[in-house]
Amino acid sequence: MANIKKYIKGLGVCLILLLTGPITFAQTESLGMMESLDPSKIMTILVLIVMLLVLLVAFYLLIILRFMVREDAIRRAKEKGVEYVEEPSAWSKFYAGLTDAVPIEHEATVELDHNYDGIRELDNHLPPWWKYMFYASIVFAVVYMFMYHINGSLPLQVQEYEIAMAEAQANKPNVEEGSSIDESNIVFSDDPVVLASGKTVYDRNCVACHKAAGEGGIGPNLTDDYWLHGGGIQDIYNTIKNGVPDKGMIAWGDVLSPSKMNDVSSYIHTLKGTNPDNAKAPQGDVYKEEVLAEEGASE
Incomplete structure (x- = not known):
């Protein structure tokens, strides 16, 4: 309970500090500058401040809730006479799935026979995220080769240049025809x-x-x-x-x-x-x- 009260007290202090900043800013700004601001901009700033406060409060309450659940799990483990083992968080599981790293306490299982002046070599696997990016690059290369060099449905840079030059050449006569007209050669047309x-x-x-x-x-x-x-x-x-x-x-x-x-x-x-x-x-x-x-x- 003492720890929970400490967290709640910290939450109150954070809220006071967050509210003090905008209030102090509003008091120190001159009246003329505040009147020159667009009311819609002032409202947008206030809404953003409120959203920030709500997010911070929600994050802090989540920390408190997690702490309370952990304390309750420790208490129940003591009542049962067993050792409390904390389950890994969702982020820890996600990070472990990305890296596939071997914990330090289990490094002996992947240790090789190589030893250079006390420096050991481990047979770690490539991180899954790296392998997935490598596989994706292979798929991209195959699609790129097919679309640009085999099927020809997408133009290469040289072809794009030739297409742009052809379009410019097609529009060139119209530009020259219009630009050659001035007050010295204009004639009435009943077309x-x-x-x-x-x-x-x-x-x-x-x-x-x-x-x-x-x-x-x-x-x-x-x-x-x-x-x-x-x-x-x-x-x-x-x-x-x-x-x-x-x-x-x-x-x-x-x-x-x-x-x-x-x-x-x-x-x-x-x-x-x-x-x-x-x-x-x-x-x-x-x-x-x-x-x-x-x-x-x-x-």
Whole structure:
């Protein structure tokens, strides 16, 4: 009973020490720092502390319970007049099964005749865990050989490299085709595929400022003849690519590929003259390609 009381007293001391730490920490922290912490993080920390305390208490109670069972077994052995022999624990049995080590008191059974200056040699077996790993490595080697070198279902490193290079080569023409487009060589395209792609880009990125039909909102109207930065296909592409920072329009050249900017430029070009409802008032200067073409011909 005295030993049990000692264990219980130790448990109480441990709990007091564990609780004193968080309380002292909370008292020493400044109020501003505590207010800046996310409530969910504070709750998570408290839950972790409580879980740690519960685990420590459970572990300590398990030790006490084991001690009580051992004391009771010793008492009953004395009452029967027999010597108490403690049974090995589950961990001891597991460890013995892994190592297959011969106890020191039984080493004479595996001692060899070799004796070098008083150093004896024992005929110990290989540890089972080592043998199991060796057998597993043999199985792995057989499977590896079959999958990689016989069946060929899994590619070797050289084959993986060749596959990756082939995929890169297959995608290369598309990259070169898109990267060769700029405001100097862009032309209007009425290809339905190009216009459909341009509409998709417009709906995802331009509707917020220019509205769905191009009637204008935060940004200007795209359906009339008035343009702030030029209404030609090259002008539209240049405006999309470089943006208008002082007006709040970002440079889409950092976001969209040249081919996508080409598609949306052609789509915006088709919005001219559509006259949607609730169109925004004209902004900028009149831009008509017919007039510019005539002036260029007269020169």
